Amino acid sequence: MRLASVDADGLAIGLLPAMTLADARAREPDLRVFDAQPHADQDWLERLCDGCGRYTPNAALDGPDGLMLDISGCDHLWGGEEALARDAADRLERYGMRVRHAIAASPEAAHALARFPVPPAPDEAATIRRLPVEALRLEDESAVALRRAGLRTVGDLAARPAATLAARFGAEAVDALHALLGLGHRPLAPRRASPAIRIDRRFAEPIGSTAYALKRLEEMATEAGEQLAERGQGGRRFEAVFFRSDGLAFPLRVETGLPVRDAPSILRLMRERIDALSDPIDPGFGFDMLRLTVPLAEPMAATQLALEGGEARKGESVAALVDRLSIRAGRGRIQRLVPRDSHIPEQAQLALPAVEVRAPADWGPVGEPGDPPLRPIHLFDPPQSIDVVAGVPDGPPHRFRWRRALHDVVRFEGPERIAPEWWRAKDGAIEGDSIGKTRDYYRVEDARGRRYWLFRHGLYGAETPDPGWYLHGLFA
Template sequence: ALEGDALALGLAPAMSLADARAQEPGLRVFDLDPHADQDWLERLCDGCARYTPVVALDPPHGLMLDITGCAHLWGGEEALARAAADRLEGAGLTVRHALAGTPEAAHALARFPTAPAPDEDAAVRRLPVEALGLEPDSATALRRAGLRTVADLAARPAAALAARFGEEAVDALHRLLGLGQRPLAPRRPRPALRVERRFAEPMASTAHALQVLEEMAAEAGEHLAERGQGGRKFEALFFRSDGLAFPLRVETGLPVRDAPAIMRLVRERIDALSDPLDPGFGFDMLRLTVPRAEPMAPTQLALEGGTVRREESVAALVDRLSIRAGRQRIRRLVPGDSHIPEQAQLALPAIENRAPAAWPEWQEASDPPMRPLHLFDPPQPIEVVAEVPDGPPHRFRWRRALHEVTRFEGPERIAPEWWQARDGAVEGQSIGRTRDYYRVEDARGRRYWIFRHGLYGTEAAHPRWYVHGLFA
């Protein structure tokens, strides 16, 4: 990539670095960092949310804004586009923009500027075939066939174009001409609630911005209360005067609409940031959105507290821990719909999964099967000696120690979940054979839960044995 001054010196993007340095010894070179470029583009995308709620990334270096219904707030489409371009150029960026009726036309007109045309359709038809966004080989094939512009393609029958150059060329042509359209994928979906504050002068203090945000949280709570809802996800966007925006997201385990509770989580999030929230030349706009809201019924509180109060206290603790340590590190055990022992319970993010009111009870008349206090995941392999191949273990070696079996119970057979099998394997599992479990006790009174993996003859010639758990 080259800046404008480098292009003016006669340098070209395809030129080697050695040739460029020979032509211009004082050339400044920077390493390409795609991740930093993507992060910068996403921040610009968030910053352009001040103009319209529907902003999408247009990789590798573009943004797409749907300004339908928003242009009148800025004095028209041209005024809105000029305001956005001026703000980005003020941040040191080189901006090319275009207004069109479809995303594909705007994309092409911004990247392939043409001579002034009487209308959008005429401007689009003057574009080169490269504006279709096809692969380089396809664009070269079109040019070799004498089709150099969009107008040349539009004059040909669609069936003939599809037969020679493929359906992709016809689809791209139709989208560019407005005969078809691919919907935008906005970076942020439409929230359930949104509250904004704009300032006449940029606010250079983060503390003052948080005070305003608390007022906005109280206003959002009032709107949620009118709907009988509470928020599960909140997002605060701090818009800087240089065009960038910094998002802060918090989640809750239970619906909330209390402003102090929301702000406590926001401050926890700010304290957990690796880089502090930088106001730069000041924040000129704040936005608080509620992407996810759920019904929140009134609760009756007992004087001595009770289960409702305890549930709210635990949920508040989970919210704060998830923000500090990360949502994937704070987990809660929930029952799993599986009879495979290591999948009978799942460790899921606690902030997304409420604690079950009660674990499912054993539905059969007999007692539930005994399970060890400690479970190994994955099971640990052992060497077993049995009197008969498919019989109970007589002795086994585990961790280089030999254990003589004095008593055993079993077998308890657990079949694989055949309904999830694909090509003989069980999806998401490393063990997909029948298991025969035994509860065994060695000469020193220690009890183990071991199993034989596979049936002799039908599933394995020499099934292996594993220790899966330890009893107290």
């Protein structure tokens, strides 16, 4: 077993990460050891990253123990780069964490300067050249090879021709050197993508009331709606973040079935979401910042108003009801069926969250008015096994027994043959059948006028010597 991390007291007595536990106990017999919990550490780091959204929308994880913030265009809101960095460090230290930070022109340089403190130089480029070769984040073998060659600092490498370094130490060393010197860097991958619209409100005095914070959020929603209207769009997803003065952040997200941009509708959904929370939002010492973003927007045409003042958009009331129910009951609890490209009846539809389906799907032709339906109004999944009497093994049914009741067939239509979907091996399989068989469907009516949907599973002789029969649906 090896040490995953060491605190300041451990470092003071010579303990280092990756040291074996036996060596560590030899140095300090009374050593206190705790099991590493990398998943919990990752979850905590992600929460800290989300909390850093108060400084910039472009916040990313930087390894298992770091955060990377792109503060371009944001530092002036905090009185400069140093003031922003100091505020971030102070907030993190309130949680008992030791923080080392650095500000640089590239992510690679900031990463290295925060982890390898060196004496300051007149400018950033000179400071970077003083960094050890380990700051390049190469494999351990490569760093050892560089030191053996007498190349101990980034400046030593920068003084050598790139072609010579690539030939001896590989192209990775040259690429890492150029990235560290700002000649080219890897793009930052924010934990959350930049939204189409983002509105921030900072307060000189923290807001101690959630109700008042929602009033300010409504003003922000009005501004967001105006921006959406200028673009001819409506929002399908809205996210609000309540930043507390002690560093905690409370995110809220709502989705809509149709694009919307009016503030009352947005706030109504936000209030529904707050009411549905198991733990209410606690303002604590107050909210010092609010953020409203629109991560998903879609085209939204202008709405014609009726003379009596009502809107003529069909389906808006249903969409609003779906939105509210989805928030109260859960996003996946309110569903809508959509067609799926499959010939197998029980595979021909999907149940998706209703907020993901903008409008009722097109299920194809439904026949002429007055014609009997081709598909039953109730489908059994899985189909129910029945006993059938037929004139010949591959003929239509004359009588069948279902749920211990005998039904005489007086009329039938069919067969309608549905072959198995060979590209989906198990579609069409019944009761463990691994490949599926051909189905011959019949629409039948018994002596009491009740109509059923039956099928024979398997071609007689070609696929099975004894085809089974199943009841798949009820027409009426």
